Amino acid sequence: MRFGSLFGIQLLVLVTGLGSWQQPSPKVEHEQQPPLEVKRTTQAALESKGRRDEDIQALTVYARMAPPEFAADALIRIAESRRVKDQKWKCELLEEAFQVAARVQNPTKRTVVPGGAIDTRSGYLSNAYRLNLDAVSLRCQAVKAMLAIDKRKARKLFVEIPKLELHPLNCEDSLVCDLSGFYETLSTIALTTFSLKEMRRDEHVRFVDLYIEGIVSPVQIEPAAKVILSLKTSPSQLGVLVHTFSAALRRISGDDRSFSVPWVSPVAVIDPLVRTCNDNGVSADELLESFREYLVKHFSANRCADTASRTQQRSMESNLIDYFNNHLRLATYSRTKLILPLSEDDTKPAKIEGVAVYDPYWKSSKAKSLLWRLQKLRFASNGKNFTDGEKEEPEWRWQLSQLLIDLTSWNKADENSEADYFHQKSILYYGLLEVVPQGSTRDDVLSDFIGFLSDSNLQKDSPIEWFLHAKYIVDMARSFQNPERSKVIEALNHSRSATLYLYAQMEVLLTESKQEVR
Numbered sequence: 001m002r003f004g005s006l007f008g009i010q011l012l013v014l015v016t017g018l019g020s021w022q023q024p025s026p027k028v029e030h031e032q033q034p035p036l037e038v039k040r041t042t043q044a045a046l047e048s049k050g051r052r053d054e055d056i057q058a059l060t061v062y063a064r065m066a067p068p069e070f071a072a073d074a075l076i077r078i079a080e081s082r083r084v085k086d087q088k089w090k091c092e093l094l095e096e097a098f099q100v101a102a103r104v105q106n107p108t109k110r111t112v113v114p115g116g117a118i119d120t121r122s123g124y125l126s127n128a129y130r131l132n133l134d135a136v137s138l139r140c141q142a143v144k145a146m147l148a149i150d151k152r153k154a155r156k157l158f159v160e161i162p163k164l165e166l167h168p169l170n171c172e173d174s175l176v177c178d179l180s181g182f183y184e185t186l187s188t189i190a191l192t193t194f195s196l197k198e199m200r201r202d203e204h205v206r207f208v209d210l211y212i213e214g215i216v217s218p219v220q221i222e223p224a225a226k227v228i229l230s231l232k233t234s235p236s237q238l239g240v241l242v243h244t245f246s247a248a249l250r251r252i253s254g255d256d257r258s259f260s261v262p263w264v265s266p267v268a269v270i271d272p273l274v275r276t277c278n279d280n281g282v283s284a285d286e287l288l289e290s291f292r293e294y295l296v297k298h299f300s301a302n303r304c305a306d307t308a309s310r311t312q313q314r315s316m317e318s319n320l321i322d323y324f325n326n327h328l329r330l331a332t333y334s335r336t337k338l339i340l341p342l343s344e345d346d347t348k349p350a351k352i353e354g355v356a357v358y359d360p361y362w363k364s365s366k367a368k369s370l371l372w373r374l375q376k377l378r379f380a381s382n383g384k385n386f387t388d389g390e391k392e393e394p395e396w397r398w399q400l401s402q403l404l405i406d407l408t409s410w411n412k413a414d415e416n417s418e419a420d421y422f423h424q425k426s427i428l429y430y431g432l433l434e435v436v437p438q439g440s441t442r443d444d445v446l447s448d449f450i451g452f453l454s455d456s457n458l459q460k461d462s463p464i465e466w467f468l469h470a471k472y473i474v475d476m477a478r479s480f481q482n483p484e485r486s487k488v489i490e491a492l493n494h495s496r497s498a499t500l501y502l503y504a505q506m507e508v509l510l511t512e513s514k515q516e517v518r
Contacts, residue, residue, distance in 0.1 A: 055509055056083045060093065062502050068103040069133040069463045070499050074506060075100065076141050081510045087149055094146045098157050101138035105463060108164065108182075109134045110175040113261055113356055114310075120358040122174040124423045128468040132181070136161065140185040147192060155193040158185065166217040169257040171304035171354040176219060176258050183223035186211055187230045205237045212241060215248035218259040218266075218298070224248075225269035235280045242277060246290040252297075257356070259298040260307040266291070267320050267328065274331050283333035292339060295324065299347040306355040321347060359420065366406075366414045367424050373403050374431045388437050400436065407432075408448070419465060422458050426469035433476075438484070446491055449473065454496035467499075474503045478511065 056078060063074035075097035079090045112126035132141065139161050146154035166177055186208065194204040208227060215224055228241045270291050277284035299317070307313045325341035332339060362368050377400060380386050390396060407428060415421040429449040436442040450473060453459075458466040477488040492504035 052086060052089055053083050056081075059502075059505055059509060062498075062505065066499050066502050067460070067463050068100050069105065069138070070467070070502065072097040072101040072104065072138045072142070073133060074502060076138070076145055077506060077510060080145050083510065090149055091146065091153065094142045094149070095153075095157070098139050098142040098146075098160075101135050101142065104133065104135045104138060106134040108136045108166075109178045111178045112175055113173075113257065114312075119361045120174075121361075121417075121420060121423070122356075122358050124468065125465060126175060128462075128464040129175075129178070131464055131467060131471065133464045133467065136164070136179070136182050140181050143185055144188065147188065151193040155189050158189050163214060164216075164220075166219070168217075168253075168255040170255070171257060171306075172357050173257050174356040174358050176261050177217065179220060180223050183211075183220075183227050187227045190227070190231060202237060202240075204231070205233060205240060209241055209244050212244045212248060215245075216252060216254075218252060218254045219261070221249070221252075221266045222269050225266075225273050229269065229272060229276060235282050238277065238280055239282045242273065242282065242284065242287055245273075246286045249287075249290040249294045252294060254298065256298065256301060256303045256307060256353075260304065260313060266294075267323055271323075271328060274328065278331065278333060285332050285334065285337045285339075288329060288332060288339050292324070292329065292342070295320075295342060296346045299342070300345075300350055302351040302353050303349040304355060305352050308349060308352055317347075359416070361420065361424050364415055366410055370403065370407060370410065370428055371424075373399065373406075374428055374435070377403065378431070378435050386435075391435075391437055400441070404432075404445070404448075418457060419462060422456055422465070423469070425452065426472075429469075430472060443487065443491075446473075446488065450491050450495045450497075450500065454500065459497065459499065470497075470500060470503070473500070474507060477504070477507050 060075065060078055063071050063078065065071075066074065075093045078084060079093035079097070084090050084093065106129070109129045109132065110126065111129060112120075112122045118124075118127075132138065139157070143154050143158045146157060161182075164179065164182070169176060190204045190208050194207070198204065208231065212224055212228070215221065225245065228238075228245060231237075231241075233241065270287070274284040274287060277287065299321075321342050329339040329341060362371050377396065378385060380390065386396065407425070410421075410425065412418045412421040415424070426449075429445065429452065432445045433442065433449070436445055453466070453470050453473070456466055473488065473492065477485050477492070480488060489504050489508060492500045495501060
């Protein structure tokens with residue numbers, strides 16, 4: 001039975017209930033026949049519907065039942081697949097995904113600040129954000145997919161993304177916003193969706209100018225400046241954007257946590273922006289003055305203890321100050337404008353505050369013991385990996401069975417939070433799937449892992465953290481060849497998670513479509 005047909009039956013039972021399903025009434029002999037025009041209209045609708053792949057239609061219905069993170073992601077993937085050939089349908093799916101993305105739990109993407117170990121709550125949360133299941137990332141994905149179909153509609157959707165709400169962080173915060181994807185999409189919209197006539201009227205410049213004006217955080221400086229540099233502007237247009245950017249620099253009253261992350265390297269974009277101004281006969285003096293004011297404001301503010309004491313951070317800031325004093329401030333347009341160098345007083349912190357909190361893993365006695373025992377199953381006494389033959393020895397099999405028993409009895413009450421327990425237990429399942437040879441025991445481990453994922457409250461409480469590990473199973477299916485691939489898909493299909501079932505079906509239907517084209 002095809003997936004679409006099977007799903008149709010499941011959906012009917014879900015929506016109406018078995019008790020409400022009835023056979024259609026037998027046709028009355030003297031029933032009035034519909035007019036010819038109605039017949040033709042009905043037939044046309046059926047033919048139009050027929051052009052839409054039955055299995056994919058069923059898949060979209062199932063996607064709509066998933067949490068918004070996964071619904072939006074699935075609808076975008078479906079729209080971009082080769083199985084959807086109707087351009088109108090693609091647009092409908094992408095518009096729907098864009099609207100659904102407004103309901104996701106996390107508004108923007110975030111990433112862990114330097115210095116924190118990966119085996120921490122912040123580290124895993126940062127990895128989860130890389131899945132791009134936050135509202136801004138999903139909406140930008142829908143916009144970029146729409147660009148290939150309808151550029152004006154793509155721009156219209158992008159404008160509907162709400163103003164970015166960025167609040168100052170504390171020194172204890174271990175994650176900062178990453179808005180590079182948003183500004184890359186802004187650049188693409190400005191470069192590709194305006195006609196020549198609109199560009200002659202400076203409409204693309206005014207469009208970008210509104211977003212430059214909205215800069216409120218240090219993390220926006222570099223990506224926003226890159227947008228300005230990406231545009232093909234006249235000197236007067238460049239002057240408008242640089243003036244707005246300079247004014248925004250003066251207004252930023254951010255925080256040391258956002259100011260001090262290494263990938264926020266303002267001089268890396270301010271320098272080429274100043275040179276671009278000079279090359280085009282545009283004065284960069286205001287920009288240089290604003291940049292100096294921005295640096296003084298943040299260097300002399302309250303600083304976080306971990307950034308102020310980190311050798312790499314101090315070296316980077318020393319190089320920045322040196323470059324500003326000896327090169328950048330001297331690049332004024334008139335060459336007579338005096339911009340003062342940064343003095344020691346200008347860069348002296350007002351106060352040293354706290355440090356980022358990371359919550360390292362494998363600290364509880366049970367977690368530490370389970371991890372150690374897993375490592376003993378991987379490495380022999382000589383430090384080399386056990387061979388498959390050695391894994392058939394009674395001692396190795398007994399140690400495995402005991403570890404599986406204790407892993408099953410381990411519960412969230414043994415850890416600081418359910419998220420801590422979930423991440424660590426998932427990592428142990430990863431390890432078991434890597435060390436246990438193919439066979440019935442490995443199949444049981446896979447089944448237990450899928451059951452653990454299906455029953456986790458994080459599927460609702462923190463969807464992106466949950467999916468970080470659920471995606472591991474989906475990726476397994478993608479990397480395997482049959483029969484192992486089919487075995488993983490089958491296990492996902494029989495899980496207690498509607499989301500796992502959805503992604504299993506996408507793996508079957510959308511991946512198969514790619515193989516058919518080759």
